[in-house]
Amino acid sequence: MRTSLRRRLMWLLSGAVLLAWLATAWFSYSDARSQIGSMLDAQLRLSAELIAQQLAPDTAAQGAASASPQARPDARMAFQVWDGPALLRQRSANAPRTRLSMAQQGFSEIDLDGQRWRVYSHAVPDSRVVVQVAERHALRDELAQSVANHLMHPLAVALPVLGLLIWLSVTAGLLPLGALALQVQRRDPDNLASLPEPQVPREVAPLVHALNALFGRLRTSFEQERRFTADAAHELRTPLAALKTQAQVAQAATSEQALRHALDQIVVGVDRATRLVEQLLMLARLDPQASLPAAESLSLPQLAAVCVAQLAPMAAQRDVDLAQEAPDAALVRGDAALLSALMRNLLDNAIRHAPPGSEVELSVRRAADGVLLRVCDQGPGIPAAQRQRVLERFYRIDGVSGEGSGLGLSIVQRIVQLHGATLRLEPGEGGRGLCVEVAFPALPG
């Protein structure tokens, strides 16, 4: 069952109030009982002393015990006057003929005809006379009961009222929560703006803060998703538009030369669109991946040599020298196909941006905490302000012609992430060109 904050508060508050009230009532009852006890004891003692004082000096001379005429059999008090241990001189009508209590002096408790009595024995000084006054114990209980009743009666009336007050207070106390819930409920699904935090009570603030953090992350991811879709549409539409236009130009061409040119352009366009689609597919495959199922220990220099060989023709075409600097056998754990794609992308980028006659170098070396892969060119480099942005999908540096898809570095970054490696872009030697450094973690064990 769903827990209710209100019900919980109601139970806790009502229980606490009831408990406090019961404890107070119990203490008052005990206190009243003990007060009544001492009061009645004092009265009992006084009665015994009064009786002793009123004894005629000649009582001792009288013979048989006589019952006092004024004492009714049902009276709550009884008394005896004893002369010595065996001679009962006087008694009330309801008192037995046997001695009430064996005590000579002070209080004691006895059972008489199934009832409890409290007895005070008063030994008259300088004589053998003992006066005993008894009082039914039930009287004390009755009095204490009546005090307790007086205490409990208002409680019976006050408790429902108190319950209502508690309910109202709890409801009023929970109002900000209700308001917050309503605010969230009434939002339209696209609204991911933060909730206003200053107006929220301190107790709810952590929740609202966490909600706002969640909204923020959702906003960012939605925004990225939206931008990627928009960018992908744009990036796909432009080459398609180019293909269609060139095809229609070819259809309407009036000269052999114009037709030839348009057809050549169509081939170039299809190549470019193919590359773009391949890169989009690669990103789409990499995106949901969280781990590398095909990971194994690989020699990075060996893989690099294959990639360098693959790109050598492209470099030669642009008059760029390609060099590999990888003397030692550096092992990394990873996916061979992805690592090859990573190095091909880096080399492709470097060759595209390298001026003719310059050199692009790929180097692998072992470091204390892993393996470092570096690809350096002597091209224009990337201004510091744009180094983070070039990792964004479809981002192209201002003023650089849009030959690439704008996805290469995004793919590189994703592959780097999947390998638990880190990516760093920095200027090359002497501040010229660009060096991309990938730091792979050391192999475990």
Next chain:
Amino acid sequence: MRVLLVEDDALLGDGIRAGLAQIGFAVDWVKDGREAELAVSDQSYDAVILDLGLPRLPGLDVLRRARAAKNPVPILILTARDTVPDRIAGLDAGADDYLVKPFDLGELQARLRALLRRAVGQGETVIEQGALRLDPIGHSVHFNGRPVELSAREFAVLQELLRYPGRVLSKPILEEKIYGWGDEIDSNAIEVYVHHLRRKLDPKLIRTVRGVGYMLVKAAP
């Protein structure tokens, strides 16, 4: 007809330029926003085709700056951004038309013709002047009801003269309207085209105003 093409994609720009040349338009092609801004403000184009996603200066900024400078040139936005808010933003920023990529070359040509008609206040698609009848869409010319074969450049010169009948157009203006930046211009090319037109049509149709230019004689109403 001289059109400024602003497009950063090499392949698409090349295609559009070739496609417009086929219907006798002279096309100047720039590839980024700053160049576009300069070209729009300096030159007198009959129309501008503007891409929105441009390096250095976004297309919408080029558009807004042109309109802020009271430049009335007809501007057609040609972009991959296809959402309704994008179209509204583009048109409200001062564009006269909006076409989404990928598009049909024929539609682009038709929309440009429509923009040019509206710019000179012509409602009809076919221009008639006396016995002369020019159809820009069908790319055909009739004189006294009989079809006349014209080359793309001859057609362009005649169309330009027909847009402003009774007014003198100078040789440089005519050259500007029918040649793009890269095109090679013969110093007497316009004279040659006018000469051909006179021969194929009526020798008295186009008057030479010596030292000033050429004028198409306005037919009596």
